[in-house]
Each structure stands twice: as structure tokens, then as C-alpha cells.
Amino acid sequence: MSNKRTYSFEAGIGTSVTGEALVASDNFSARYDLDRLRGIFSRRSHQLYGQSYVGKILVLNTAKGGVATAWMLLDMVERGMAPAALVLNLTNPILAQGAAFAALPLVHDFAVDITLCIETGDQLSIFPDEGLLIQESAAGIKESVRTV
């Protein structure tokens, strides 16, 4: 078990960011999944139901249907009710457009299933321009990861 690991990804938007991870092998839409006034996951069937996402680096699988997130991210940022960044196995155009509009860091396309590598509570540092994500875990990092 080590405490630090670096992952590379294919594409990123936004500036560097550091924060605490909130992880699930589930998908994401600001409209489908969130109570954006309270800053929590409000969809009962979501793995993060009831949890606050505000200020966290969300690590999820991919985007759900719907286009609303492209507008919603900016309003969430301006009201101080946004995640710090989005880390996805694979995004769709809507999240990329929304991230560009809101200047919210978004990265995707890893060589591994990133939702299985990172655990909630891990500290992450993301460098979109360099294509690097650094994971630090007080409890140690699992050695085996499944390839996407």
C-alpha cells in the first residue's frame, strides 16, 4: 500500500484544483440528480443520495441524458453551491460545454476505471493542462485496479 499515485487522462478543461474526492460508480446530471438549492444529491436511486457535493471533487462514471447541466454549472458556481471539479471515466458534450462555460475543472478518459481507483475522502490534485491527477490517501491506495 502506498499513499500517493498519479494517473494520466486524455482531456481536461479548466485550471488546476485540489480537493477531497466524493466517489461513486454512478452517472451524473445536475438536473436529474441534484437539489441545487441545498447542495445535495436528491435522486433516491443515486449512490450518493443525501450527500453534499459542495466543494468536493466528484469522481463518477459518465454523464446522464439531458442538456440542462450546461447552464446549471455556472449558476451553481456563482452561488457557491458547485463541486470543485468533475472527474469522469467518460464525459458527453453537455458536461464539457458546461465546464467551459462555468470555468469548472473537468477531466476524463483514463486508462483505468477511475471510480474504482479513488475512494471518497482521498485528496486529489488535478492538472487539466498537463493531463495529470494525483491521488493521496491517508489509508493507503489499493494496488489492483481494473482496466477500463
Add this chain to the structure above:
Amino acid sequence: MKIRKIEKEMLEGKHGYPRQWAMQQQLQVGQFFSADCFVEVTQAHIMCDTESLGLAGIEHLERLASYSEEERSVGIPTITDPRGMDLMNYRRLNQSEDFAERERRATAALEAMGIMMTDTCINYQTISPPVLGEHVAFGDTGVVIYSNSVFGARSNFEGGPAALAAALTGRVPSYGYHVDSNRQATQRFTLNFDPKTLTDWGAFGAIVGEFTGDYWEVPIIEGLGDSPTSDQLKHFGAALASHGSVALFHLDDITPEALDFMAVAADLDGQEPISITRDQIRSMYAKADGSIDVDVVVFAAPQLSLFEIQEIARQLDGKQINKRTDLLIATSPEIKSACDRFGITARIEDSGAILLSGVCFYQMYARELSEANSWKTLVSNSAKLVNIISGYGYEPKFATTEQCVEAAITGRL
């Protein structure tokens, strides 16, 4: 990414700030998806309900609209998706004056940019359907998937800011479904069932969507009999896009790019298709045994066609909606006008139901609507709506059109 002279000028601000902002946004997205260049588009469709916009989005629109007419005006025909409020009916639904004011502000800014307030997610049925190979910038996932699949148009999901950017620049980054090689089928399905109703088609789309699971997958469906109707494909596509984030499907020997299986799915030749059964489709429906108290019945998502509304009016003729249940029907302003002319609106309203224009339920501040009207249990024939709406605090139930009407009359499902 290859940048032409006109695009470089826009980036440098020589055509005004709105187009500079737009091109900067598009360049970021294009580089993110490794686009080679920009491709010109013929029309844009913008999702801009004020719940999604929030105050930040409204202020952004107002900022762009404050520039000179030459700088702020869109460069191609541009229309809008449903709004957050029907300003002729919002008081009947206990929607707030504050939200009405937001709609008026957003509308003023959009109109100042030369955008036509069509307020519809069925523009492919009512405004100007695209044709095979036409590059467009459409918002609303249901619009994109229908236009790509049924007409063979070229569009990605363009969220509000991206569709607005396309309207200003007249182009989009060339990636995703603008690139022919990305339109090949990647997953193969077969249907061992002959769906007849709109809800069966919606359930079918939802199930395929759950299998496909992401934007970059393109399902091809085999085993269909007769060509489906426009409304059947509307419900199928909307559910598929909602449940799977899918933007393009092919129906073997039916949709225009799949008339020759090998032309669109050669890589899947010999692969065993995933079989979709009647039982899987039936499992989507709520158990309609009269045990569920129903607060609101909603026909929306997508907005209803003239034919759909005519059928509901027929089922409501001579009946009254239950006093503790509301029935809402959402359509486009064009179809609402037709309903008014044909006496359909009067037949619907006589039953106690409400026919709304230019809105779609989940875009109408659904959480606040729930609180203002004490709505919790929602019944709909839209597989898309029941997928979306639980995050807003509802308990959604999927039912056939006939069961929905009956639930509105009896107050129970």
C-alpha cells in the same frame, strides 16, 4: 484545431464581444474532443428555461444582449426549447411572480439577439425538420436524437451556452456526430415484441438506453415490423436519450442511414444482438391496481403532437377530472394554436384538465411546483419524464395513456 480566417477574427474580437465569447467557448470544447476544425450549421435550437439558466445565466444573456444590434444578433435561424412557465397560465399552477419576472427578462434578452421564441422540443415535427446530412446545432436530447436518427441530420447535444455560441458564430466544432465515422452502429439489439402504443415505444427506448449507457454508443435495432409513426419514434428517442445519453440510433431497414445494414453496422456482423422482450417492456409499468393515490397526471416530455392531444381529448370527452388530482398537458405554441382552432383546447379544459403552451413539465421549476400544489405522486405516459423527475422529490409512476387519463378521473392508479 484548424482555424479559418473568419474564425480567427471572431476569436480576436473583430466581430464584437458576443461572437468572441462564443468562439472561445467553442474552441475549448473542440480542443477537449480533439475536433479537427469547425463545421458550419444551418440552424440552432437553444434550451434556455430559467430554472436551468438561474440568475447567472439570465445575467449572461442580458450582458450579451447589451451590445450593438450588429454584434449581438445571431447569424443563423435560431429557436428556443420549452420555457419554465406558460405566462398565460402560471397563476393557475401557483407559480411565483419572481419566476415570471425571470422568464420575461430572459425572453427580452433572447429576442434582442434575434432569437425566435418557439418554445418547443418538437421543432422537428412543427418548425423546420432538418434533412439527411444537414449540420445543425440542436439542444434538447430528444430533438437531437430524433433529428440525427430519423432524418440523418448531424448534431451533437448542444447545451444552452453551446447552442447560443453556435447561433452567434454559425458553426460548431467538428467532433462526435458531425463526423461520419462516428455514426457507425456500436451495439446490436433485436426486439422480440411488436410495440404498438406510445408507452411501449418509450419503455423500449428506456431499456435500450439502460444497456447502452453513454453518449458515444450507437445502437442499431433489428426485428421491427412496419415503420413506426413519428410520435412512436419521438417517445422511443426521447427515452433512449434520457436513460442512456444516446444521441443517435439506427433502425435496420427503416432509418435513412440503416437501409443497408452492412453500410452502418459492418463491424457488428456476426455479433449476437441483445434481445429485448415483452416482459422487459412490461416491467417498466407501474402496478395499476387502484391502490395508489395520484396527485398529478402529466402528459409532456416531449411536448405532445396534435394527434396525441386529439386522442386525449377524445378520452376526456364528457368526463371530469377528480377534484384532488390535476391533469396537465404540455405542447408547443404552434400546436396549442391548432388545438384552439379545432376546438380541442375547449374539450380538454371542459374536463378540468389544463393545456399548457410553450413549456415542458420538468423545465417548470418542478420542485417549487410540487411544494406549491402538494404534488408528490406523479403519473405519466412519458418514460423520459419518470426518469428525470424523481430528483425533484416526486414519486413517478409510468402508465399507458389510457391509464393516465383514468387515473386523472378516478384519482387512483
